[in-house]
Amino acid sequence: MELLELYRRLREHFGHRHWWPGDTPFEVAVGAILTQAVAWRNVEQAVAALREAGLLDAPALAAFPEESLARLIRPARYPRQKARKLIAFADHLQRRHGGSIERMLTGSSGELRRELLALWGIGPETADSILLYAGGHPVFVVDAYTRRILHRLGWQPAEAPYDRLQAFFQERLPQDPALYNDYHAQLVALGHRLCLARSPRCDGCPLRRDPPLCRFGEATG
Ligand code: SF4
Incomplete structure (x- = not known):
């Protein structure tokens, strides 16, 4: 499944994110x-x-x-x-x-x-x-990074509403809070470090090749 392949590549690239920090x-x-x-x-x-x-x-x-x-x-x-x-x-x-x-x-x-x-x-x-x-509930978190990345991958329109993006993940992934936890954190790392709003750093992105997962990265490569 492409969503699991996306996660696998990000996890390999960024390592486990151990998010969210907080003692309680x-x-x-x-x-x-x-x-x-x-x-x-x-x-x-x-x-x-x-x-x-x-x-x-x-x-x-x-x-x-x-x-x-x-x-x-x-x-x-x-x-x-x-x-x-x-x-x-x-x-x-x-x-x-x-x-x-x-x-x-x-x-x-x-x-x-x-x-x-x-x-x-x-x-x-x-x-x-x-x-x-x-709370450890199996609920996928969507943010501005998620929206931008899914749009660039070519998987969702730029203006897709929150609930649609959330359902996109929840309907395709196992209901696993630990997976949702680190998956969201991986998207944050990608959006923060490589898939920038202006001038994305596609050259260093693990989604660009072998085989390409990202329409934007492929078109600009
Ligand atoms: S290849 Fe470029 S546009 Fe695509 S996800 Fe990676 S950084 Fe973003």
Whole structure:
């Protein structure tokens, strides 16, 4: 199957990615909320500031003033918006699950996804990152890298909606959270290092030849 061959080549090239970094499911969820539209190194700074302030904990975060939180997480950009999202998430955990993300994550994938998407500021990519990386649910995460790469491969149109791209993977791959976990991380590595938005580095890409998997890379080679 081409999707497994794609993964095999990326894994061979980049090695296992050991993603997502985080000591606890709550920390992983906080990272998933903070990472939108910013580089990971900025998220790391914000998470370190939260750790230092004792805020990697739902009850403490839910009770923290929004403006002070925004100041703490400034390195992650859009601090006011992201502070509001973090507090909404922590407050939800407090009210509905006794402050325990572990308890929340025991629900079914479908129900949990709907529950997360109903929270202020949580979109499909964030919800699915929490489900997969914090909860080990078999849910494939789609991001801007995924969309760009699938389009260049010639497998999906550039404007394909999130759910269609997610189904593309989920309908063709075994329902395996460990595979989904590293597969998404491999696509991030490819998009970040080689398949750049402008001037992709196709010469060093493992998808270009033997045999070619990428329509764009083949046409420009
Ligand atoms: S061959 Fe080029 S366009 Fe295709 S996936 Fe690799 S870097 Fe991207």
